[in-house]
Amino acid sequence: xxxxxxxxxxxxxxxxxxxxxxxxxxxxxxxxxxxxxxxxxxxxxxxxxxxxxxxxxxxxxxxxxxxxxxxxxxxxxxxxxxxxxxxxxxxxxxxxxxxxxxxxxxxxxxxxxxxxxxxxxxxxxxxxxxxxxxxxxxxxxxxxxxxxxxxxxxxxxxxxxxxxxxxxxxxxxxxxxxxxxxxxxxxxxxxxxxxxxxxxxxxxxxxxxxxxxxxxxxxxxxxxxxxxxxxxxxxxxxxxxxxxxxxxxxxxxxxxxxxxxxxxxxxxxxxxxxxxxxxxxxxxxxxxxxxxxxxxxxxxxxxxxxxxxxxxxxxxxxxxxxxxxxxxxxxxxxxxxxxxxxxxxxxxxxx
Ligand SMILES: [Zn+2]
Numbered sequence: 001x002x003x004x005x006x007x008x009x010x011x012x013x014x015x016x017x018x019x020x021x022x023x024x025x026x027x028x029x030x031x032x033x034x035x036x037x038x039x040x041x042x043x044x045x046x047x048x049x050x051x052x053x054x055x056x057x058x059x060x061x062x063x064x065x066x067x068x069x070x071x072x073x074x075x076x077x078x079x080x081x082x083x084x085x086x087x088x089x090x091x092x093x094x095x096x097x098x099x100x101x102x103x104x105x106x107x108x109x110x111x112x113x114x115x116x117x118x119x120x121x122x123x124x125x126x127x128x129x130x131x132x133x134x135x136x137x138x139x140x141x142x143x144x145x146x147x148x149x150x151x152x153x154x155x156x157x158x159x160x161x162x163x164x165x166x167x168x169x170x171x172x173x174x175x176x177x178x179x180x181x182x183x184x185x186x187x188x189x190x191x192x193x194x195x196x197x198x199x200x201x202x203x204x205x206x207x208x209x210x211x212x213x214x215x216x217x218x219x220x221x222x223x224x225x226x227x228x229x230x231x232x233x234x235x236x237x238x239x240x241x242x243x244x245x246x247x248x249x250x251x252x253x254x255x256x257x258x259x260x261x262x263x264x265x266x267x268x269x270x271x272x273x274x275x276x277x278x279x280x281x282x283x284x285x286x287x288x289x290x291x292x293x294x295x296x297x298x299x300x301x302x303x304x305x306x307x308x309x310x311x312x313x314x315x316x317x318x319x320x321x322x323x324x325x326x327x328x329x330x331x332x333x334x335x336x337x338x339x340x341x342x343x344x345x346x347x348x349x350x351x
Pocket of ligand 1: 053
């Protein structure tokens with residue numbers, strides 16, 4: 001719906017009345033139970049299609065809360081406007097959802113989000129993880145184009161939240177929590193990080209230890225068809241990767257940030273921003289680390305793409321209007337993106 005067009009047709013007196021009506025009733029209008037479904041309905045750019053018969057579904061009345069229902073005339077399958085969206089089965093209205101999304105962009109904790117929005121800690125936890133999983137779809141679509149810089153970011157393995165019986169190593173008292181291995185080893189989680197000149201950013205966990213060509217393929221292989229130049233450190237893994245994808249490689253000697261005009265300062269700057277941002281969460285479990293990286297990429301992209309006053313609504317649109325439905329039970333089933341058996345092999349053999 002084009003708001004400009006809509007208002008242009010009104011006379012000035014009606015516009016002022018309209019404005020006053022909106023101001024007086026804004027919170028009521030945003031709080032109605034079918035507010036999310038109304039937005040989804042207005043922004044839907046394609047018909048709802050039956051997943052069995054692949055035909056357009058017909059409107060079929062409304063739920064008691066005013067949410068549009070649909071039916072397939074062939075197999076009689078029914079669904080509603082919010083089926084397959086992140087707000088399916090949610091009783092929270094638009095104002096809560098958009099506030100939670102806004103709070104997340106500001107990096108609020110689960111507890112603070114619960115307090116700000118008058119919801120339980122459990123609901124806040126679920127909403128946060130639903131939103132973070134939804135960001136995955138958005139982040140998946142990002143491609144690297146033209147000239148790019150690429151580097152790796154290494155993280156310690158954090159097993160926060162893992163039950164003792166599921167721990168791959170014996171918990172034991174140690175004077176130091178540091179890994180016995182210094183530098184890059186199989187005790188470090190490797191994330192490939194790449195940014196292009198248009199600020200398209202990829203941050204993806206690829207495995208344990210030093211980055212290999214296979215790891216680069218898994219993170220970037222399907223995202224670089226329009227990339228021309230890669231500035232990287234001297235990691236040999238890039239040679240084969242760039243050759244595979246017809247990308248010109250410019251390597252900066254190890255230990256340095258530039259080599260004449262060739263530098264990786266932009267991606268190193270991203271690493272510094274990421275470290276500061278992650279430190280707010282006081283340790284992120286390896287199970288959830290990729291979600292946090294996606295979250296960072298999302299915020300970074302939104303800030304580059306939209307002016308401050310549009311970030312909130314654009315973020316809501318991006319997250320809610322896609323098919324991002326996630327079952328609450330699936331949240332805790334996230335897999336750990338690395339093999340703990342490999343990381344802790346030497347501990348597993350002792351006993
Ligand atoms: Zn059908």
